[in-house]
Amino acid sequence: MNDRINPEFLMNIEPQKADHLRLQAALDKFKSLSPTVISGHDSECCQFARKWFTGLSGVHHAISSLPSPWMKSTWDWGPLERPIHWCQIVKKSVLDCGTLSALTIESLAAVGQKSFSVQMVQMYSEDMVQDFEHMWRDEGGGYWTHQDLVYHECVAVINGSTNRIQVWDPTVETFSDGSPTKGHDSVVAIKIIDASKHFDSFHNQAVWREKLLDINVWNVL
Amino acid sequence: MSAINPPPIIISSCHTGSSPAPGVGIARSIKAGYPNSVLIGKDQSAFSTGLHSPYFDDVWLTRPWGNIDLDKHLIQIKDRLDATSGFFIPGSDFEARWLATHNIPSVLSPSLEAFTSTVKPFANVHEYLPSKAPAFLDLKTDPREIYNFAVSNGWRVWLKGPMMDARKVYNWPNLLATWDGLLKTWGREHFFLQKEITGLDVTVAFSAYKGKLLGAAFMEKRQMTEEGKCWSGEVNACPADLFEDISKFVEKLQWTGGGELEFVRDEQGQLWFIDLNYRFPAWIYGATLAGINLPGLLVEAATGIPHLKTEAESHQFTRLIIEVPVSNDMQLPAPPVIKSKRKGVGVNKLTSINPGGLPQLMQRISNEISISNAKDQKLKKFEKLTSEEHHSLAPIFEHLSQPNSNTETPFRHFVEERAKAPFELISNFAKRVKKIKFSPAYSIKTNPDPRLMKLALEYGFRAEGISANELLSAHEVGHAFENMVYNGPVPLNPKDLHGNKIHVVFADSMESLKRLCQLKPSPAAHIGVRLKPFESSSRFGIRLESFEDYQEVAKVVKELLPADVGFAVHQHHQSSTNGEDVWLSQTRAFLQQAKLLEELCEKPIRIIDIGGGWTHESFIPFMGNALEQLTDEICHIFPNADEVIIEPGKAICEQSQFLVSRVLEKRGKEFIHEVVSDACLAELPLAVDFGRSVYHVNKSGEIAKLTTGVGRILGRICMEHDILANGILLPEKIEEDDLLIFSHAGAYESSMSYKFGNGKSYE
Numbered sequence: 001m002n003d004r005i006n007p008e009f010l011m012n013i014e015p016q017k018a019d020h021l022r023l024q025a026a027l028d029k030f031k032s033l034s035p036t037v038i039s040g041h042d043s044e045c046c047q048f049a050r051k052w053f054t055g056l057s058g059v060h061h062a063i064s065s066l067p068s069p070w071m072k073s074t075w076d077w078g079p080l081e082r083p084i085h086w087c088q089i090v091k092k093s094v095l096d097c098g099t100l101s102a103l104t105i106e107s108l109a110a111v112g113q114k115s116f117s118v119q120m121v122q123m124y125s126e127d128m129v130q131d132f133e134h135m136w137r138d139e140g141g142g143y144w145t146h147q148d149l150v151y152h153e154c155v156a157v158i159n160g161s162t163n164r165i166q167v168w169d170p171t172v173e174t175f176s177d178g179s180p181t182k183g184h185d186s187v188v189a190i191k192i193i194d195a196s197k198h199f200d201s202f203h204n205q206a207v208w209r210e211k212l213l214d215i216n217v218w219n220v221l
Numbered sequence: 222m223s224a225i226n227p228p229p230i231i232i233s234s235c236h237t238g239s240s241p242a243p244g245v246g247i248a249r250s251i252k253a254g255y256p257n258s259v260l261i262g263k264d265q266s267a268f269s270t271g272l273h274s275p276y277f278d279d280v281w282l283t284r285p286w287g288n289i290d291l292d293k294h295l296i297q298i299k300d301r302l303d304a305t306s307g308f309f310i311p312g313s314d315f316e317a318r319w320l321a322t323h324n325i326p327s328v329l330s331p332s333l334e335a336f337t338s339t340v341k342p343f344a345n346v347h348e349y350l351p352s353k354a355p356a357f358l359d360l361k362t363d364p365r366e367i368y369n370f371a372v373s374n375g376w377r378v379w380l381k382g383p384m385m386d387a388r389k390v391y392n393w394p395n396l397l398a399t400w401d402g403l404l405k406t407w408g409r410e411h412f413f414l415q416k417e418i419t420g421l422d423v424t425v426a427f428s429a430y431k432g433k434l435l436g437a438a439f440m441e442k443r444q445m446t447e448e449g450k451c452w453s454g455e456v457n458a459c460p461a462d463l464f465e466d467i468s469k470f471v472e473k474l475q476w477t478g479g480g481e482l483e484f485v486r487d488e489q490g491q492l493w494f495i496d497l498n499y500r501f502p503a504w505i506y507g508a509t510l511a512g513i514n515l516p517g518l519l520v521e522a523a524t525g526i527p528h529l530k531t532e533a534e535s536h537q538f539t540r541l542i543i544e545v546p547v548s549n550d551m552q553l554p555a556p557p558v559i560k561s562k563r564k565g566v567g568v569n570k571l572t573s574i575n576p577g578g579l580p581q582l583m584q585r586i587s588n589e590i591s592i593s594n595a596k597d598q599k600l601k602k603f604e605k606l607t608s609e610e611h612h613s614l615a616p617i618f619e620h621l622s623q624p625n626s627n628t629e630t631p632f633r634h635f636v637e638e639r640a641k642a643p644f645e646l647i648s649n650f651a652k653r654v655k656k657i658k659f660s661p662a663y664s665i666k667t668n669p670d671p672r673l674m675k676l677a678l679e680y681g682f683r684a685e686g687i688s689a690n691e692l693l694s695a696h697e698v699g700h701a702f703e704n705m706v707y708n709g710p711v712p713l714n715p716k717d718l719h720g721n722k723i724h725v726v727f728a729d730s731m732e733s734l735k736r737l738c739q740l741k742p743s744p745a746a747h748i749g750v751r752l753k754p755f756e757s758s759s760r761f762g763i764r765l766e767s768f769e770d771y772q773e774v775a776k777v778v779k780e781l782l783p784a785d786v787g788f789a790v791h792q793h794h795q796s797s798t799n800g801e802d803v804w805l806s807q808t809r810a811f812l813q814q815a816k817l818l819e820e821l822c823e824k825p826i827r828i829i830d831i832g833g834g835w836t837h838e839s840f841i842p843f844m845g846n847a848l849e850q851l852t853d854e855i856c857h858i859f860p861n862a863d864e865v866i867i868e869p870g871k872a873i874c875e876q877s878q879f880l881v882s883r884v885l886e887k888r889g890k891e892f893i894h895e896v897v898s899d900a901c902l903a904e905l906p907l908a909v910d911f912g913r914s915v916y917h918v919n920k921s922g923e924i925a926k927l928t929t930g931v932g933r934i935l936g937r938i939c940m941e942h943d944i945l946a947n948g949i950l951l952p953e954k955i956e957e958d959d960l961l962i963f964s965h966a967g968a969y970e971s972s973m974s975y976k977f978g979n980g981k982s983y984e
Contacts, residue, residue, distance in 0.1 A: 048821070052768050055817025059755060062809035065488075074767075090768040 023188060026121055026146035027218055033151055035117035035193055036098030038084055045087035057107035067157055067168040068104040077171050079139040100170040101153040118154040118167055121189040156192050163202035177209060191218045226257045227524045229305045233263040234312025235271030236576060240450050244312040246506040247516045248276040253509050254517030254528030265577025267554055273547050280551055287581030295323055302327045308523055314384055315582045317499045329523055330478040331499045338474060339497055341383045342413055349470040352484055352492035357415040362928055363604045368393060368912025369838050370414055375800015377417040382407055393911045397947050408584035420487040425459055426502050427480050428515035429471040430522035436515050437464055438508035451504050453539035456511035479515060507538035604926040613639060614962060617881055618922045631882040631900035633966060640676060640877035648680040650844055656856045658864040662706050665691040668874045668972045674698045685868055689717030708791060712736060715744040725828055727751045727791045731763060738781035747828050748782060749789025755810040765814050775821035787827035790815040795834030801843055816858050825861035832868035840872035871968035878967030880905055884959045894932045896951060898961050901936030901943050903977035905963060905970055908945045915946050918960035925952060934961060938978040
């Protein structure tokens with residue numbers, strides 16, 4: 001995967017929401033982070049757990065058309081050790097954003113819906129970020145934070161065979177499409193991961209918030 | 222900055238409770254456009270909090286709407302406007318409606334034609350705007366029709382008046398109580414029931430002058446109060462297409478003044494019309510903050526004096542609660558006297574609606590509104606009977622009119638044709654299903670009347686019981702044990718069935734499942750689990766949600782279910798409470814739960830049993846529209862299944878009986894508002910729980926189906942809640958000894974009836 005900021009893109013976007021150098025430093029720090037993958041033991045413990053999860057996804061999708069509007073009632077958001085296995089997930093009461101996103105992708109796949117991992121950088125206050133770091137003190141601390149910026153994972157869903165995406169945030173169970181465009185809680189950079197080559201026929205670009213995003217690279221918003 | 226100031230402007234409705242009026246927002250917007258303008262805040266109560274805001278240069282406090290002399294007040298308004306050559310912007314729909322009949326040019330609000338052309342539910346809204354009106358029903362009709370409308374929409378319905386107020390209602394008793402409360406508040410308003418549309422609230426505020434659209438602002442609500450009023454929102458320019466349509470709308474109605482169109486935008490993007498207000502909305506200053514000053518545009522059009530244009534500060538706004546000093550010239554009224562009341566102690570509370578008494582104004586002008594709303598139709602008093610209803614009811618009168626008839630009322634009238642019809646329809650449906658054995662089951666508890674149980678046998682229904690005694694009674698009329706289904710919270714004791722084996726027994730708990738699996742010999746050819754409806758609070762069934770739930774059930778089925786006993790699953794929830802859509806999605810969720818359970822326990826599911834609780838009127842269309850597809854889905858999900866059992870519940874039998882009673886006493890002088898019947902809740906135990914048709918038969922045998930109204934039919938016993946019908950219009954000529962006949966008395970109304978107040982003891 002080739003991580004880069006497209007200089008042409010930067011020239012054509014609205015004024016920067018975060019200081020470019022600070023963001024660049026954050027992106028450099030988060031470069032090593034890849035979308036969460038749930039591991040499985042090659043035994044009945046993980047097979048049974050995964051079967052339960054995909055089956056339960058079918059139950060939920062029978063009553064809701066949203067990507068995963070039920071995880072918050074099963075798991076709270078919080079720190080989690082890595083790697084994480086299926087048989088551990090079913091016993092946990094707390095999962096992080098990456099695991100919730102990975103589960104959402106699994107849940108959608110169970111009902112035949114295509115979806116994509118999304119990595120993003122969001123802006124909060126430095127106080128809040130320090131609070132996150134404290135919360136994660138036993139699971140690596142601030143490896144996912146930089147000053148007032150934090151790394152976050154979500155899921156992109158598409159409408160039919162288009163390249164127009166919606167970004168579903170399973171941590172808060174809402175679409176990020178209408179979230180703030182600047183300041184607190186805003187998305188300052190986003191990266192859509194497509195290993196399936198879905199976007200190949202769209203010049204490797206997706207449309208989000210009426211903006212064109214390059215696939216598999218960080219897009220600064 | 223504008224060099225010339227407009228003449229003084231009176232702005233009314235200035236209250237700012239949790240459901241605020243627009244006066245303050247209009248004033249702030251005009252001040253933004255004309256900083257040196259003179260604005261007079263007008264309202265009917267010193268408790269109208271906005272009168273104390275700093276945006277008014279003067280205050281005009283009048284008597285409350287309930288007491289004010291409207292003719293004199295009209296003269297006062299005209300005098301004030303003439304004296305200053307000023308303008309008046311009303312902030313309430315009712316005041317604007319009242320003023321519209323007097324056509325004062327300097328009042329900047331819509332014409333009478335605008336009001337009369339758009340009376341809610343405004344079913345022809347699509348002729349003006351790119352939106353639809355949700356399905357609705359005028360409440361002046363047969364109570365059963367109202368009930369069926371609400372059931373068919375899954376009780377996601379709103380009770381609304383044509384001018385103001387809308388309340389969500391949840392069930393029949395709640396509907397009647399809400400309607401009663403609205404009648405007391407608003408007077409004789411014409412109410413209707415409207416389907417709720419699921420989606421996002423969006424609203425368009427606009428400003429128009431003599432049919433020309435001056436501007437419009439499109440607002441999405443982001444945060445709402447418990448009453449559904451906007452607290453925070455995002456305002457943008459109105460989309461061009463919608464702006465064009467609103468232009469035509471205001472031109473056609475020659476609209477002057479502010480206005481607000483409220484919509485719900487559904488998942489497909491369709492706009493559904495919800496409400497039209499004939500004035501600016503209370504959030505209007507939110508639009509001004511976004512750079513769209515609609516009151517400023519209105520004043521500019523009316524005066525020709527340009528208003529100061531301001532840049533958008535933000536497209537998002539939120540409300541704040543702040544304290545301001547009360548004006549020394551208009552101090553708060555004296556503290557209330559604390560009075561003991563039946564339900565506690567009464568003191569003044571902040572009212573969410575205008576404290577100046579707008580409901581009283583509504584009551585005072587309601588005659589005009591009703592006439593304009595229903596000018597071409599007479600008030601509908603009675604519904605026409607269908608020929609089938611005539612055919613079913615006429616024999617009652619004929620029978621009672623026989624000289625030697627000694628039949629005492631109250632009694633139940635069983636109509637065989639009505640009873641047979643659903644059995645025949647469902648039986649024919651079952652025969653048409655080819656992919657799998659499809660078995661309807663008759664729920665014995667719903668009505669154990671042997672006539673109905675024999676019909677069930679005749680038409681190939683299984684008998685479904687919740688106790689051994691029920692199964693034994695079904696056996697007495699000819700049902701074979703091997704065709705029976707047992708399904709209840711009481712664990713089945715095989716001894717009670719004298720060693721007979723039944724078709725399938727369902728466990729309501731894990732304890733019951735373990736016990737049933739360990740019985741030798743097995744009491745049934747199949748043992749199954751009743752599953753609690755997914756994420757519901759039902760007391761019935763085994764919960765199957767968490768990982769541990771599945772693990773536990775799968776383990777028991779895998780390890781304890783005998784190899785020669787089939788595995789089955791069941792779910793039951795009431796369609797008449799939640800609606801068909803919810804029933805279907807819940808059932809599909811149940812099928813997915815069962816599929817997962819089948820995979821985990823590695824036992825094929827042989828029987829899928831689903832129910833129930835449809836109304837008679839909803840089940841037949843359900844069978845035609847959805848049941849065949851659902852059966853196909855079941856076959857696809859469970860390729861190893863042998864049988865689908867469906868238990869329609871009261872849908873089979875509620876229509877089969879009428880309860881016949883007599884009028885014992887009529888009460889009221891000017892109009893008959895109450896009668897006492899010789900029936901009571903003992904004969905009609907669910908009288909208040911759902912809507913039913915009520916028929917009046919006079920001594921000449923003329924039958925009338927009653928519509929809704931303000932009357933009541935009281936029962937014969939000394940119980941406060943013994944009211945057989947509430948909110949019913951009684952005929953003026955009703956007499957003692959006339960018959961009152963209640964429909965839908967053939968299901969639980971029959972099986973749950975009891976002896977009370979007739980001198981007989983319960984054996």
